[in-house]
Amino acid sequence: MEALDLARWQFGITTVYHFIFVPLTIGLAPLIAIMQTIWYRTGDERWLRLTKFFGKLFLINFAIGVATGIVQEFQFGMNWSEYSRFVGDVFGAPLAMEALAAFFIESTFLGLWIFGWDKLPKKIHLATIWLVAFATNLSAYFILAANSWMQHPVGAELVNGRAQMTDIGAVLRNPTLLAAFPHTITAALLTAGTFVAGIAAWLMVRAARGKRLDLAGLYRPAVVLGVIAMLVGGVGLGLTGDQQAKLMFKQQPMKMAAAEALCESTDSASFSILAIGDLSNACTGVTHVIQVPGLTSFLASGSFSSHLDGVDTLQKSYEKKYGTGQNYSPNLAVTYWSFRLMIGLGVGSAALALAALWLMRKGRFPTSRWFARLAIWAIPTPFLASSFGWVFTEMGRQPWIVAPNPTGIDGIWLLTSRGVSTVVSPAEIIISMVAFTLLYAALAVVWYKLMHRYAIEGVADSEKDVSPDNPDNPDGADRPLSFAY
Amino acid sequence: MELSTVWFLLIAVLWTGYLVLEGFDFGVGMLLPILGRKDTERRVLINTIGPVWDGNEVWLLTAGGATFAAFPEWYATLFSGFYLALLLILLALIVRVVSFEWRGKINDPAWRRRADLAIIIGSWVPSILWGVAFGNLVRGVELDKAHQYVGGFFALLNPFALLGGATTLMIFLTHGAIYLALKTEGDIRERAGALASKLSIVTVVVAGAFAVWAQVAYSRNTWTWAAVVVAAAALVGVVVATRLRREGWAFLLSAVAIVGAVVLIFGSLYPNVMPAFVTANSLTVTNASSSSYTLTVMTWVAVILTPIVLLYQGWTYWVFRKRISVTSIPEHTGLTFERTSA
Numbered sequence: 001m002e003a004l005d006l007a008r009w010q011f012g013i014t015t016v017y018h019f020i021f022v023p024l025t026i027g028l029a030p031l032i033a034i035m036q037t038i039w040y041r042t043g044d045e046r047w048l049r050l051t052k053f054f055g056k057l058f059l060i061n062f063a064i065g066v067a068t069g070i071v072q073e074f075q076f077g078m079n080w081s082e083y084s085r086f087v088g089d090v091f092g093a094p095l096a097m098e099a100l101a102a103f104f105i106e107s108t109f110l111g112l113w114i115f116g117w118d119k120l121p122k123k124i125h126l127a128t129i130w131l132v133a134f135a136t137n138l139s140a141y142f143i144l145a146a147n148s149w150m151q152h153p154v155g156a157e158l159v160n161g162r163a164q165m166t167d168i169g170a171v172l173r174n175p176t177l178l179a180a181f182p183h184t185i186t187a188a189l190l191t192a193g194t195f196v197a198g199i200a201a202w203l204m205v206r207a208a209r210g211k212r213l214d215l216a217g218l219y220r221p222a223v224v225l226g227v228i229a230m231l232v233g234g235v236g237l238g239l240t241g242d243q244q245a246k247l248m249f250k251q252q253p254m255k256m257a258a259a260e261a262l263c264e265s266t267d268s269a270s271f272s273i274l275a276i277g278d279l280s281n282a283c284t285g286v287t288h289v290i291q292v293p294g295l296t297s298f299l300a301s302g303s304f305s306s307h308l309d310g311v312d313t314l315q316k317s318y319e320k321k322y323g324t325g326q327n328y329s330p331n332l333a334v335t336y337w338s339f340r341l342m343i344g345l346g347v348g349s350a351a352l353a354l355a356a357l358w359l360m361r362k363g364r365f366p367t368s369r370w371f372a373r374l375a376i377w378a379i380p381t382p383f384l385a386s387s388f389g390w391v392f393t394e395m396g397r398q399p400w401i402v403a404p405n406p407t408g409i410d411g412i413w414l415l416t417s418r419g420v421s422t423v424v425s426p427a428e429i430i431i432s433m434v435a436f437t438l439l440y441a442a443l444a445v446v447w448y449k450l451m452h453r454y455a456i457e458g459v460a461d462s463e464k465d466v467s468p469d470n471p472d473n474p475d476g477a478d479r480p481l482s483f484a485y
Numbered sequence: 486m487e488l489s490t491v492w493f494l495l496i497a498v499l500w501t502g503y504l505v506l507e508g509f510d511f512g513v514g515m516l517l518p519i520l521g522r523k524d525t526e527r528r529v530l531i532n533t534i535g536p537v538w539d540g541n542e543v544w545l546l547t548a549g550g551a552t553f554a555a556f557p558e559w560y561a562t563l564f565s566g567f568y569l570a571l572l573l574i575l576l577a578l579i580v581r582v583v584s585f586e587w588r589g590k591i592n593d594p595a596w597r598r599r600a601d602l603a604i605i606i607g608s609w610v611p612s613i614l615w616g617v618a619f620g621n622l623v624r625g626v627e628l629d630k631a632h633q634y635v636g637g638f639f640a641l642l643n644p645f646a647l648l649g650g651a652t653t654l655m656i657f658l659t660h661g662a663i664y665l666a667l668k669t670e671g672d673i674r675e676r677a678g679a680l681a682s683k684l685s686i687v688t689v690v691v692a693g694a695f696a697v698w699a700q701v702a703y704s705r706n707t708w709t710w711a712a713v714v715v716a717a718a719a720l721v722g723v724v725v726a727t728r729l730r731r732e733g734w735a736f737l738l739s740a741v742a743i744v745g746a747v748v749l750i751f752g753s754l755y756p757n758v759m760p761a762f763v764t765a766n767s768l769t770v771t772n773a774s775s776s777s778y779t780l781t782v783m784t785w786v787a788v789i790l791t792p793i794v795l796l797y798q799g800w801t802y803w804v805f806r807k808r809i810s811v812t813s814i815p816e817h818t819g820l821t822f823e824r825t826s827a
Contacts, residue, residue, distance in 0.1 A: 063586030064583055066542075066582055071575055073549050074564060077560045077563065078571060081564065082561070084553065084564075088560060088775065089557060089775040089779050090779070092552075092553035092560070092775070093554045096551045096553065099547040099549075101790055103543045104790075104798070105797075107539035107542070107543050108543075108794075111538075111539055111801060112536065112801055112804065114536065115535055115536040119804050165779045165782070421561075423633045423634055423635060424565050432568070432572045443583060457820055484528060484535065485531050485589045
């Protein structure tokens with residue numbers, strides 16, 4: 001394999017891996033903040049127990065998200081230095097802003113939250129988790145600003161063969177970003193909602209079957225909170241995904257044509273549900289087995305009869321614009337299937353939320369084993385949907401690393417093959433790829449074991465209010481730390 | 486002043502923040518097997534940095550992001566050129582981060598020993614390699630006409646750079662020992678103070694040799710002698726202060742020495758950001774920088790946000806100002822591997 005393929009594999013592996021942990025962090029932080037707020041408002045100790053329980057799971061997950069995030073920032077320079085030279089003037093800015101504006105808040109206030117239960121007044125302590133929740137979401141905004149610029153460059157001009165920023169406002173209000181951000185956040189909410197609902201539901205069933213009705217009653221509101229987050233996330237995903245698709249048909253028509261395996265231009269394009277193709281990656285090798293007439297046209301523009309360009313037509317027009325001798329379509333099978341799996345898995349988990357809501361209507365306690373099992377099986381679904389979503393977004397952008405803006409900034413586009421580091425040898429990339437993959441695999445095993453172990457343990461039997469507000473905790477007394485590593 | 490020079494200064498500030506702050510938490514990690522004889526003592530050590538290590542590490546991410554934004558050519562050449570060295574640093578930082586957070590999660594001695602090992606290795610490796618990297622920057626590297634690094638990995642392991650590695654190692658060890666003396670109570674405080682006093686003497690010799698060598702052989706500016714003198718004086722001050730067990734002063738002077746070292750390193754580069762053996766191939770603040778528009782935007786962002794960051798990080802240190810000792814460490818709250826109760 002050449003350096004280019006290796007560097008792409010490495011980016012794919014490290015990024016998909018990183019994004020297993022990220023959506024859970026983004027979505028879970030506000031849910032924990034809500035739990036702690038309810039405790040703060042009501043003084044109901046059960047919500048403190050839930051806060052601490054999900055807080056532990058949050059921290060196990062947060063650590064690995066942080067650890068794998070450092071790699072993300074470094075590998076642009078390590079493996080993609082030519083890309084970095086080309087885009088640095090624009091792309092570096094949101095990355096630096098993310099660190100300065102978001103990472104500092106997130107890391108500092110999380111430290112205060114973890115260790116500050118007995119040091120900070122309740123209200124201030126509550127504020128720290130809200131700041132963490134705010135900062136994780138803010139960081140998503142900045143990193144998506146950077147990614148959106150690769151999908152759809154704006155606010156820049158070409159000077160001496162590299163992109164130069166002309167308008168930071170345009171970069172931070174990129175329409176692609178304004179569509180991608182709510183889509184990502186709602187995906188995170190679905191992920192975290194499923195996580196909370198799934199674990200709480202499983203524990204609720206266990207408690208109910210063990211005749212611990214008090215415990216089952218404790219978990220029930222957490223299931224409801226999770227399910228609400230799932231529904232908000234699921235509906236939001238549908239709406240924002242629809243917006244994003246419409247935008248993508250305009251901005252990256254080739255990506256969407258590939259996603260639909262739409263070979264020739266057509267009026268009233270059908271939505272393909274199942275297609276089979278040979279492995280040649282040629283559009284003509286695809287046969288659509290099941291399709292819904294006109295639906296793709298409708299998704300693209302809101303009209304069932306609108307005209308859409310197919311892969312072959314687009315290839316010809318790209319050749320005219322950007323030169324011949326290059327296949328401008330992404331890997332069709334990957335784009336087609338990742339798009340469908342993303343949607344299918346996303347819709348699937350939202351549907352489970354509705355089912356859960358129905359089974360728990362009017363104060364019912366589901367106690368069947370299959371309900372508990374389903375709750376657990378639901379948990380990985382949104383994680384997978386997110387991964388497929390990113391595979392679709394990034395692989396669908398190929399062969400570009402910076403896709404051209406069709407409404408035009410002259411000269412701002414870059415083929416992925418031109419972005420890879422020229423001084424890094426394939427051997428060096430193999431070394432780093434093997435090292436990261438092995439380490440990441442080992443960490444994934446530990447992460448899973450810890451999450452599993454803490455999840456099945458359930459909430460603590462009791463939690464004390466150790467805050468300095470509590471008159472039982474005299475100030476300045478010499479007592480052990482409320483939390484220690 | 487040119488904006489690109491302002492950004493060169495700002496990046497030096499970010500590195501100062503990183504090395505002063507993460508410097509002591511690397512030191513604490515490295516000293517884990519030396520000052521932490523029993524598990525409870527090790528927990529005292531780790532918990533002195535528990536609430537702050539993550540915030541400290543963000544200074545590195547910010548320095549990296551700022552270099553990308555303000556000097557893309559520098560970022561691209563440096564990161565692709567020092568590839569394997571950075572890979573080792575990344576692997577070390579990854580295992581270190583997860584070990585801090587996961588160490589107490591399972592109540593099992595073997596589990597803790599493994600986490601300790603990861604923290605120890607994860608602290609030693611970057612403490613040495615950051616110095617090697619900075620040493621090579623100061624010394625100059627082999628860049629071709631396109632400003633690409635073509636020297637290979639083993640060229641980075643020259644005597645001067647290795648002395649740089651020894652310098653950051655010694656500075657962080659001393660800095661960490663002083664921090665522990667400042668943040669703990671009882672027996673550990675005593676031993677940390679005594680160790681800091683011993684380490685500080687070695688540090689003066691190693692860091693002094695590196696600074697003078699850097700200045701005489703490689704600095705592009707005479708005025709950086711001032712940084713050499715300040716850093717050296719501060720390190721001598723550290724020797725005195727640690728002997729007198731004046732922990733606050735020792736920590737302050739140790740921090741001043743790190744500031745002096747960063748000024749020396751960055752000052753000796755200027756106006757280069759990455760000097761090449763063939764002068765014409767050097768990356769400079771001018772030819773490596775972003776456009777003035779980007780620099781202006783980023784200047785506003787940095788000028789507004791950095792003081793706020795300093796304020797709330799400073800507040801965190803205030804909240805956790807209390808010294809800790811073996812009596813402040815609670816029982817293990819981690820679970821066992823297997824679930825026992827129903």
